Amino acid sequence: MKSQQILEKLIGFATVSRDSNLALIEFIRDYLTECGVECELIHNDERSKANLWATIGPTDRGGVVLSGHTDVVPVDGQPWTLPPFEMTERDGKLYGRGTADMKGYIACVLAAVPSFVSADLKTPIHLAFSYDEEVGCLGVRSILSMLEDKPHQPTACIIGEPTELKPVLGHKGKLGVRCHVKGAPCHSAYAPEGVNAIENAAKLITKLTQIGERLAESSRRDERFYPPFSTVQTGVIEGGQALNIVPADCRFNWEVRSLPGFDAGEVEREMRDYAESELIPKMRAVVPDTDIVFEPLQSYPGLTTEASSEVAALIATLAGRNDFGTVAYGTEGGLFHEAGIPTVVCGPGCMDQGHKPDEFIAIEQLERCDAMMQRLVEHLGA
Ligand SMILES: [Zn+2]
Structure with a gap:
């Protein structure tokens, strides 16, 4: 499936933080299974929500985490002119709650999974999809404690919050x-x-x-x-x-x-x-x-990654630019960083559209993120 088709599916799941994300997580799990990728679900105590973790490639070394949250903010009281939980394409833009923040990135990552699988990856790619980010980065914490017990820690993490694919090294x-x-x-x-x-x-x-x-x-x-x-x-x-x-x-x-x-x-x-x-x-x-x-x-916590770090060099290669910036909003990146995993933020779409009625992402942004995923495959296969 192409990223746009996957995004259409993802938008159809109304994963507002207060509600369950399990239907969406099961959709992703089934998709990954079809691609031949095993995954691990990490549930909350009530078993009403889950994080998803999967590794593609060798398991005897660290790798690159592609991280995104599956929950979205509510639409209550917002004057939407289009259905929020049904994707609408109009003038080169895709509308729906979560298109920019941040199911667009997850869709691009999933669309690239078949090429991750068929590439001879020397460095593994990990997928980390969380719940309850919008209500205080809650879900990702159990992914991080699960990682503590793994023998090999990831060496880099790319949080795909919308930055219009500009590499971002910090936030408060x-x-x-x-x-x-x-x-x-x-x-x-x-x-x-x-x-x-x-x-x-x-x-x-x-x-x-x-x-x-x-x-x-x-x-x-x-x-x-x-x-x-x-x-x-x-x-x-x-x-x-x-x-x-x-x-x-x-x-x-x-x-x-x-x-x-x-x-x-x-x-x-x-x-x-x-x-x-x-x-x-x-x-x-x-x-x-x-x-x-x-x-x-x-x-x-805040995120502060050095411009001279390896993860910064990696994202500069993938994004094709090294004009590193910061963002005003927070991300799960601060928690990955605190756990000792070098982290950057770089994803498709623009946060100006996030959390608003008629949220959208430009198709051009999805295409550029698809291309970034292909550069990742080439880089990690080399
Ligand atoms: Zn977000």
């Missing part, structure tokens, strides 16, 4: 945190007798803003990224019921987008210290049974 990391301020309610006419959860949350958010200002002014900069410093922000807040009640609860979600090498946990520790040393004692002096609780949301 992310730490998301949910904070719950547990105050004490009372009639607002007696406000000093209660503990106002919203007002304490406001102090914490102000603290976070100050940390953000400090990071922006810090000498710790990396001009490969935009903005060239680590950033913070509060994205969601909820609390309170009525103006005449001192609010008992306030919850807010905040994040750190960290430069590679910057420990986002530093920000979290500073926030916790502030809560524990400044806010909680004052809250408890009014009502003892009050608290501020932090819980982790999604997080992934």
Whole structure:
């Protein structure tokens, strides 16, 4: 099958992260079986989702991982003019949820499998297709722990997130945190007798803003990224019921987008210290049974691969260019990198179309990715 036909099949599986991806994974498994490739499924605890891992070529050495996530973001509330889970071709573009992010890459990889199989590969090619990337790079973690037990670690990984096939060597990391301020309610006419959860949350958010200002002014900069410093922000807040009640609860979600090498946990520790040393004692002096609780949301590390590395040379050969860049969004690449597997990001399509209504990929991008897969075969067979 050609990549475009495979993509049409893949788009037909509505693999929104909250739902199962098993039908899609089984389709890929059956396709690989027909190609004579064995694969391993790694299920989640509920067995409602699975990662797929397969190796083509020799098994007594490391190899190149081609990695993609099978889940997509929801379409709820988006004004789609075309069916999201049915591929539509129009004016040289293929529309559907996941065409760009990132089933297009998976389709090109699968279309190339027959040539991977028939080539006399000296270096193996591994396929790593994950679930739950869009909700915090969750699925890929069990692929990485499975790899720890293998005698030969992969020597390179190409994450096919959409970069218009430009080789990308880095992205920032992310730490998301949910904070719950547990105050004490009372009639607002007696406000000093209660503990106002919203007002304490406001102090914490102000603290976070100050940390953000400090990071922006810090000498710790990396001009490969935009903005060239680590950033913070509060994205969601909820609390309170009525103006005449001192609010008992306030919850807010905040994040750190960290430069590679910057420990986002530093920000979290500073926030916790502030809560524990400044806010909680004052809250408890009014009502003892009050608290501020932090819980982790999604997080992934940054990616930073050296331009002088072998994996950078490999992707430059495959992509036919060595103008390495960075991307603003995160990928599973940070986790591969953290596991000691040299990683780059390079895939077809453009993230400008990702996560939006009427998401599409240009057919020309799929064709260029097909050609990149053929160069990989030639390179690894040589
Ligand atoms: Zn993606």
